[in-house]
Amino acid sequence: MRVSMTVNGEPTTADDVWEGESLLYVLRERLGLPGSKNACEQGECGSCTVLLDDIAVCACLVAAGQAQGRAVVTVEGLAGQDGTLHPVQQAFIDAGAVQCGFCTPGLIMQTHDLLRSASGTPCDADIRERLAGNLCRCTGYEKILDAVRLAAARMASTGE
Amino acid sequence: MEFLQPRSLPEALAMKAEHPAAMPIAGGTDVMVEINFDARRPDALLDLNQVTELARWAADGGLLRIGACVTYARLIGELGGALPSLAMAARTVGSPQIRNRGTIGGNLGAASPAGDCHPVLLACGAVVEAASSARGTRQIPTAQFFTGPKRNALAADELITAVLIRPAAGPQQFAKIGTRNAMVIAVCAFALDLRPPRPEADGSVGTGIGSAGPTPLRADEAEEFLAAELSGRWTAPGPLPEPLTRRFGQLVAAAARPIDDVRGTAAYRRHALSVLARRTLSWTWNARGERQCA
Numbered sequence: 348m349r350v351s352m353t354v355n356g357e358p359t360t361a362d363d364v365w366e367g368e369s370l371l372y373v374l375r376e377r378l379g380l381p382g383s384k385n386a387c388e389q390g391e392c393g394s395c396t397v398l399l400d401d402i403a404v405c406a407c408l409v410a411a412g413q414a415q416g417r418a419v420v421t422v423e424g425l426a427g428q429d430g431t432l433h434p435v436q437q438a439f440i441d442a443g444a445v446q447c448g449f450c451t452p453g454l455i456m457q458t459h460d461l462l463r464s465a466s467g468t469p470c471d472a473d474i475r476e477r478l479a480g481n482l483c484r485c486t487g488y489e490k491i492l493d494a495v496r497l498a499a500a501r502m503a504s505t506g507e
Numbered sequence: 508m509e510f511l512q513p514r515s516l517p518e519a520l521a522m523k524a525e526h527p528a529a530m531p532i533a534g535g536t537d538v539m540v541e542i543n544f545d546a547r548r549p550d551a552l553l554d555l556n557q558v559t560e561l562a563r564w565a566a567d568g569g570l571l572r573i574g575a576c577v578t579y580a581r582l583i584g585e586l587g588g589a590l591p592s593l594a595m596a597a598r599t600v601g602s603p604q605i606r607n608r609g610t611i612g613g614n615l616g617a618a619s620p621a622g623d624c625h626p627v628l629l630a631c632g633a634v635v636e637a638a639s640s641a642r643g644t645r646q647i648p649t650a651q652f653f654t655g656p657k658r659n660a661l662a663a664d665e666l667i668t669a670v671l672i673r674p675a676a677g678p679q680q681f682a683k684i685g686t687r688n689a690m691v692i693a694v695c696a697f698a699l700d701l702r703p704p705r706p707e708a709d710g711s712v713g714t715g716i717g718s719a720g721p722t723p724l725r726a727d728e729a730e731e732f733l734a735a736e737l738s739g740r741w742t743a744p745g746p747l748p749e750p751l752t753r754r755f756g757q758l759v760a761a762a763a764r765p766i767d768d769v770r771g772t773a774a775y776r777r778h779a780l781s782v783l784a785r786r787t788l789s790w791t792w793n794a795r796g797e798r799q800c801a
Binding site for chain 2: 365388389393396403409457479
């Protein structure tokens with residue numbers, strides 16, 4: 348079947364989509380957007396987190412056809428047109444929150460989702476709660492929490 | 508595989524009648540796992556995301572009518588005041604991403620003995636509303652909805668349309684045992700609904716046990732014991748006597764029918780349920796008279 352949706356602001360169409368296929372497969376294998384990672388395929392790890400109509404979801408658990416006519420934002424859609432990294436992306440680099448990097452796109456999308464809706468700087472409990480579904484096997488999470496705090500502080504100071 | 512995408516409830520029911528083997532999919536948090544792992548290959552997927560009637564909730568007489576496609580995130584964000592224990596249970600489901608997609612109707616449809624909404628729906632005496640194009644709408648008490656592990660009372664041409672549930676008449680609680688505070692399937696869970704004797708309630712209590720039997724269960728004897736014991740105490744100050752809460756816990760544990768499995772032993776589940784029952788009773792009792800919002 349054909350699935351048409353808006354991906355990172357661009358009208359996009361995928362053809363020959365199998366009806367049981369996930370949105371994640373369409374993004375990675377049909378649309379050439381490998382930023383969303385394919386790990387657990389059961390919603391446990393959060394590596395495939397994208398925004399679907401502005402709501403953070405695991406792309407592996409969205410049937411491709413359910414994205415028909417909807418707006419999807421992946422990690423590839425966060426940076427500016429000129430390549431300037433999103434403040435959350437820059438904070439992950441600056442805080443040393445990236446090791447193997449496999450979980451990073453999902454964590455960045457989920458952090459973006461937290462900070463764009465947060466009023467003020469989120470407390471640690473809120474950060475941990477929001478990131479509870481994103482697994483990292485390298486960092487021990489401390490640097491990731493540092494990155495979220497850093498991004499929050501920078502975004503609060505610049506009003507982004 | 509076919510991908511069916513109805514735009515209205517009548518269209519969805521017509522499609523389900525025409526394709527009785529079609530698997531309904533809303534949040535996909537159970538269905539897509541099975542498809543991704545090749546554990547299920549339905550003839551068709553029936554996507555309910557476009558059926559706006561199913562994504563609403565509203566007051567319906569003295570009840571709340573919660574559409575099948577209302578997500579866990581919305582149960583928490585929109586219904587925590589009217590239904591604290593349902594919001595508490597929803598809060599323990601998966602992760603934020605899962606709660607953004609998973610729905611109350613999907614929880615019921617999957618009918619897992621460990622489904623987190625189920626103990627609350629049992630405790631509150633909720634009713635499942637199901638519909639078919641041939642026979643219209645019928646109401647199934649939650650206690651009769653679960654017929655076995657991952658089996659429910661739906662006919663092949665039926666869809667879950669809503670849950671009918673009375674707003675909390677008194678303090679409620681939900682508690683769940685798991686290995687961490689996120690992303691866990693319950694080892695066991697317990698829900699309690701106290702209904703103080705006022706004009707709108709009758710002094711009865713409701714219970715629900717999760718993940719400790721082939722289906723979610725009520726603890727009938729514990730309910731009768733507690734309602735009788737609480738009668739006459741409602742306006743008395745102070746906590747409940749410890750022998751009372753302990754006996755309630757024992758009766759709840761006795762009502763469970765757990766097995767040993769990868770998540771825990773039957774003996775552990777019974778013990779943990781007695782503790783959860785005792786604690787939730789103390790929490791609810793001590794909160795009586797307070798306004799609660801989960």
